[in-house]
Amino acid sequence: MRIKEIRCVKLRLPAKVKPEQSRPAWHETAEVANPVSRYPRYKRHRSSWLPDVWGPVWVQVVAEDGTYGLGQTSFGRPVEAIIEDHLGPRLIGENCLAVERCWDLMCRLSKPYGTVGLASSAISGIDLALWDLKGKLMRKPVVELLGGPARDSIPAYSTGNDVDWQIELGFNAVKLACPYGPQDGLRGLEENERLVSEARKTVGDNREVMLDCYMAFDEDYTVRLAERLRKYRLKWIEEYLEPEQLEAHCRVRARLPWQTLATGEHMYTQHPFAFLASHGAVDILQPDIHWVGGLTACRKIAEIAEGAGLQVILHGGGLTQFGLHFTAATANSPWAEYWGPPPGVAQADVATAWGPALLEQGTLYPTDGNGFGLQIEPDQIEAAA
Numbered sequence: 001m002r003i004k005e006i007r008c009v010k011l012r013l014p015a016k017v018k019p020e021q022s023r024p025a026w027h028e029t030a031e032v033a034n035p036v037s038r039y040p041r042y043k044r045h046r047s048s049w050l051p052d053v054w055g056p057v058w059v060q061v062v063a064e065d066g067t068y069g070l071g072q073t074s075f076g077r078p079v080e081a082i083i084e085d086h087l088g089p090r091l092i093g094e095n096c097l098a099v100e101r102c103w104d105l106m107c108r109l110s111k112p113y114g115t116v117g118l119a120s121s122a123i124s125g126i127d128l129a130l131w132d133l134k135g136k137l138m139r140k141p142v143v144e145l146l147g148g149p150a151r152d153s154i155p156a157y158s159t160g161n162d163v164d165w166q167i168e169l170g171f172n173a174v175k176l177a178c179p180y181g182p183q184d185g186l187r188g189l190e191e192n193e194r195l196v197s198e199a200r201k202t203v204g205d206n207r208e209v210m211l212d213c214y215m216a217f218d219e220d221y222t223v224r225l226a227e228r229l230r231k232y233r234l235k236w237i238e239e240y241l242e243p244e245q246l247e248a249h250c251r252v253r254a255r256l257p258w259q260t261l262a263t264g265e266h267m268y269t270q271h272p273f274a275f276l277a278s279h280g281a282v283d284i285l286q287p288d289i290h291w292v293g294g295l296t297a298c299r300k301i302a303e304i305a306e307g308a309g310l311q312v313i314l315h316g317g318g319l320t321q322f323g324l325h326f327t328a329a330t331a332n333s334p335w336a337e338y339w340g341p342p343p344g345v346a347q348a349d350v351a352t353a354w355g356p357a358l359l360e361q362g363t364l365y366p367t368d369g370n371g372f373g374l375q376i377e378p379d380q381i382e383a384a385a
């Protein structure tokens with residue numbers, strides 16, 4: 001069966017009423033340390049500098065018989081251009097079951113302008129659509145195409161600073177967003193410690209706490225903060241450095257041998273992960289299945305990790321069916337990241353057609369169905385403008 005068409009599409013889904021919250025969610029007001037924080041005009045909120053017109057991108061790959069698969073990625077127009085102007089047209093006529101071949105071809109096609117970042121996001125969208133299509137053609141869920149299931153349920157942890165609400169929702173592990181970084185001096189260090197100390201008090205000793213640093217620190221700040229926080233027994237510290245600073249990751253590792261370290265959501269293709277694994281620089285690899293190069297890249301990273309005795313815990317892995325199928329099928333991927341609904345809102349009120357099944361006792365699992373089991377009907381798909 002050959003690939004007949006690859007196009008970017010829009011989903012026409014029923015509009016949702018914004019549910020009533022019991023209080024504003026943490027991210028509506030909180031400052032989050034980030035790589036741009038050193039510039040005062042952009043410091044207060046990430047939304048002041050993140051690209052706001054680059055929305056989600058959906059990709060449809062259609063086979064000769066009309067069967068199609070859907071994939072999802074990010075970053076709007078530039079990624080749509082890579083898919084529709086270059087990678088998509090070059091894949092027409094390829095065997096649509098030969099996902100590995102298509103992935104390798106896309107990586108090589110993108111070399112003149114770079115395979116990472118926007119290009120690996122474009123590759124992710126097509127790759128995920130190809131896996132969805134393969135599942136539909138072979139009448140199997142993707143988790144089974146991958147040799148799974150490796151587990152019957154996936155423990156989910158919750159990201160966010162509404163710690164009391166996250167516990168009420170049933171999570172046994174919460175990840176905090178770190179508010180301050182090197183530009184905030186000793187006062188910021190103290191405030192960061194206060195956040196972690198309060199979270200530890202709220203969750204008690206029988207739940208895990210992690211800290212996400214969103215590329216905001218340097219080597220020195222990471223070490224100083226981690227030493228201050230050691231008494232709160234963080235399960236891991238995440239993404240403390242800019243992703244390109246691979247050597248600095250090795251130096252942080254050497255200076256913090258006792259701290260579990262995690263990173264990877266802004267690393268692209270398997271190559272930086274191979275470096276981190278072979279240098280023992282972190283303990284947990286966190287690729288994003290929608291940006292790193294899709295499911296095919298995540299499988300390669302999981303094998304690299306397994307050989308080095310490391311774990312893979314996807315960035316945002318519990319938010320979509322795509323990540324859940326990978327996690328359900330991968331033995332060394334023990335957890336999924338999840339963003340709970342805002343305070344006071346039921347999960348059912350924020351569910352999407354492609355999102356995860358509802359949380360049950362802090363665990364998730366892919367919904368039934370072939371491919372990724374996305375509950376999107378043909379009449380809900382239309383050509384992107």
Ligand SMILES: [Mg+2]
Pocket residue numbers: 212213214238239265315
């Ligand atoms: Mg993160």
